[in-house]
Amino acid sequence: MTTIAAPSGDLPVSSEPSYLSAGYTLGSWLGTSDHKRIAILYAISVTLFFFLGGIAVTIVRVELFTPEADVVTADTYNRLFTLHGVIMVWFFMIPSIPNIFGNFLLPLMIGAPDVAFPRLNLMSWYLNIGGASLTIYALIAGGVDTGWTFYTPFSTMFSNTHVLATAAGVFLAGFSSIATGVNFIATTHMLRAPGMTWFRLPLFVWAIYATSIVMVLATPVLAITLILIVAERWLGLPIFDPSRGGDPVLFQHLFWFYSHPAVYIMVLPAMGVVSEVITCFARRRVFGYTFMVYAMIGIAGIGFFVWGHHMFVAGMSPYAGLIFSFLSFVVAVPSAIKVFNWTATLYRGQISFDAPMLYALGFLGLFTIGGLTGLFLASIPVDVHVTDTYFVVAHFHYIMVGGTVSAFFAALHFWWPKITGRLYPETWARFAAILMFFGFNFTFFPQFIVGYLGMPRRYHVYPPEFQVYNVLSSAGAVILAAAYLMPLGYLAWSLVWGRRAGRNPWDATGLEWQTASPPPRENFPRTPHVDVGPYDYHPEGMSPAPYQPRHRGQGDQA
């Protein structure tokens, strides 16, 4: 297989003004078709939703500090965890890495001036904001209490809350997802620079490509499912009502056919980010590049076959349970290949523990714990015991928060100099990364134990013997909240007072580091030519050179 290396020769730095200088009016941002500006628009909206979802769960953790209901009522509690789930899943996790970093980096990494459909790209953002607006309207109007999964028949027959507005909001956001997926697939196929063959693509591009395929194939099913909720709730059609011949478990089949692959929409881009960061800060070629690519495509494909593991105790037949259990074990194989290959990349690398690397290493540990507990849940006898307990909550938070959010912050720190042209204060960033790792484990590890002991999820009261675990968890959440707020502070500080980054502060390979920081509107002064693959940190077959400290901000000034 082809070796991976950087483009030969440095590209000339453009004398053009950066994309940030291309216009200062609100209209120049809200009407832009520049993929980099659209990425910033997503960054702003996604950050807003992240903190909105965070506020909701803060109240949830405060309520769970004691066994009694002493902060909110049962109804309010239902609305709070639903708000947290809906905002965090549909409006933070799914658009976060693909829509911010995918948008910003995909054209830069393949040597393109923009995405294939720039105006569709902007429309995707407006669809996302439209969906979010509807959801926030539902929140202001009184909220929704079905949980983020909208399970029938509760959502269609019994809930007196704003299910329709929320479902419509998610429906719109789904179209944003589809449009983004189509755009990225077309961009990857059509706009690669000369010489940028498929197996010279950076792994982040492969990750975004695989994610886009999942978005395009799975999201329409979610749209149809939400329309069926509306049809039953609004028009009275008996689709999921068992008393009129409907099947409530059919809803779960349709819903999870999208929503399990959605987990991979969240995790695959994170895997791409971690691949880029680990190889850069270990100064070492990615171990088994082709296996990494096939593993990503494998995860995207097999991810479509496993949705039934969410339904082992929902009334599904044991025979189907057997099939889904087996397939759920199978999807762990490509995930494990990736973890082993990241570990092998670190082996004998010249590792430096900069902030992005700390986040990536955090991802590695937390994703592994999340993945292994996923195997517990793929095993039907164990799942019967721990289903709908805090064990499940801990498992998917290890994947989504420990995995995806860690990778999100890794990406944010790794590409911050490229996006803004500024360097952040490294000591603060390392401190925040370590604090986030400890805060996260402090919050969610006790939930494995309390879940195994039998504390059900989505309850606002619990037996007193579970209090110690919930106190630990709530205390950890305070640490985690502090760790999330810190980057907001020092990154904002760096926008004004941060040192100039230069175009390649990490000495990284890849086309995005060959252009100015921040990049000009057209990305590259002339179309780059690629004659070798990515990750050329050392000659093939040799060990990395001894680590040379980098002089950040020196050298080629953009």
Next chain:
Amino acid sequence: MSVWSLWRRNLLIWLALLILLGLTFALAYIPLGPFNIVAALGIAAIKVGLVSFLFMGLARSSALIRLAAAAGIFWLIVLFSLTLSDILTRLSGR
């Protein structure tokens, strides 16, 4: 193909789809026993053909485009078959 001929062609396809929808609706009220579902699915298949081959233009597309469309059908088969693996075996052993 001119804009007008494109409109006319698509309007004709839309009209055909509406006629088939009406046919589905009418057939639901005619007692055919087990053939009700067969008839409904048959009409649905004709609609799928109209949309994919004529409206989406797959009849005149390259093999690669057809392959991409077939991929969608494949995932639909995955959805149906694994869902039916539950629904068709749900009462077994009782």
